[in-house]
Amino acid sequence: MNKAGKISKNIILMVIGLLWFVPLLFMFEKSFEDGGFANYATILQQENLPRNFLNSVVVTGGTIAVVLVVTLLAGFAFSKLKFRGKNILYLIVLVGLMIPAPALIVPLSQLIKTMGLINNPLSLIGIYAALQVPFSLLIMKNYFDELPTELIESGIVDGCSVFKAFRKILLPLCAPVVSAVTVFTFLAAWNEFLLAFMFLKKPIYQTLTVIPYSFTMLFMSDLPRMFAALTIIALPIIILYICLQKQFEQGLTAGSVKG
Numbered sequence: 001m002n003k004a005g006k007i008s009k010n011i012i013l014m015v016i017g018l019l020w021f022v023p024l025l026f027m028f029e030k031s032f033e034d035g036g037f038a039n040y041a042t043i044l045q046q047e048n049l050p051r052n053f054l055n056s057v058v059v060t061g062g063t064i065a066v067v068l069v070v071t072l073l074a075g076f077a078f079s080k081l082k083f084r085g086k087n088i089l090y091l092i093v094l095v096g097l098m099i100p101a102p103a104l105i106v107p108l109s110q111l112i113k114t115m116g117l118i119n120n121p122l123s124l125i126g127i128y129a130a131l132q133v134p135f136s137l138l139i140m141k142n143y144f145d146e147l148p149t150e151l152i153e154s155g156i157v158d159g160c161s162v163f164k165a166f167r168k169i170l171l172p173l174c175a176p177v178v179s180a181v182t183v184f185t186f187l188a189a190w191n192e193f194l195l196a197f198m199f200l201k202k203p204i205y206q207t208l209t210v211i212p213y214s215f216t217m218l219f220m221s222d223l224p225r226m227f228a229a230l231t232i233i234a235l236p237i238i239i240l241y242i243c244l245q246k247q248f249e250q251g252l253t254a255g256s257v258k259g
Helices: 003-030 037-044 049-080 086-098 101-114 123-145 150-157 162-191 194-199 208-218 223-243 245-254
Strands: none
Touching (some): 003 223, 037 223, 049 162, 101 123, 123 162, 123 194, 162 208, 162 223, 208 223, 223 245
16 A cells, blocks of 8 residues: 555544544543532442442453353364354354344343343343354354364374363463453443343342433433543443453454455
């Protein structure tokens, strides 16, 4: 690419970046109007906020753990093992990429209600994990496809079982893709609102993403405090992105298919 092309590309990327950055800057600026840091103090003093934060941490952490365990094992199996119906089963799992979460609200509502898991934050872990597994599995399998099969074969020759070869040889090589899947899953679970709003009715059991909706009742006419609440909720995402930019880049390339 010539110099003019690089400059044009950078300008386009800067414009796209500004489209995302300006609303965040507006939200942050407005959160300091009238009361300044007192707006944040008011939000942080809300009775259920520490518990809501803990709920989000538990749900997000549990979702990440389930997704990693399932997709690491399944990605290895679909990539390196031979068994009957492998391709068909893999395609069936990938069908989940085409199913939007709102389409599952009715059956999920019936299931959660029947199991008595309404107002139980842990019920969201299984749902979020199921929604994230297809995309994460796609990334995992393609990453394992790029690892030489000879690594497993040499491990088996040295006396390892297939699972031990996976655990001792391939798993230590999976740090980039594990980081990528962790980041993508964190973003999806931490930011999810609709299902959390549907299944967590009592304020003490809610996750952070539901809090702005409840704050509208308290701060409907107090926009600075409302923006302060939104800033607090968005802060972990912003920090994560700043700290893990490389993992985001690796996540975009780890699931790519070789030409």
